[in-house]
Amino acid sequence: MSLFSMPFVDTGVDGALHGVAGVVMVLTIAAAAFGFWKIHEMPINQAHKKQHQQIGLITALTWIGFVWHWVWVMAVIVAFVDSEKGLRRVRDIWRENSNDSTSDNSAEIKPLEINEEQTNA
DSSP states (O other), X not given: OOSSOOTXXXXXXXXXXXXXXXXXXXHHHHHHHHHHHHHHTHHHHHHHHHTOTTHHHHHHHHHHTTTSHHHHHHHHXXXXXXXXXXHHXXXXXXXXXXXXXXXXSOOOXXXXXXXXXXXXX
């Protein structure tokens, strides 16, 4: 008899523990793959939820993102950033700057205000 005994060796429990370890390993890999898939599909789900106008572009960028990961980042940016609101803000900033440079005590020109009902038409 040796000084170190190996538990479960040459018993039926040894095979059962190997089986349990194999099942745990397969389930862990499957859970990781499922989690990766859900995170990877996040831009498409967000685009559908917001009824984004560029759903086709976001879907294509997401699929290409499986190969080139920086493309997936572009899909996330396109899906989560409201480009219309951003362009309106840039337009308003542009008009504010042009008004400041040409202000000679004349009446201020206010940016065109668009109602939500008009933009959703």
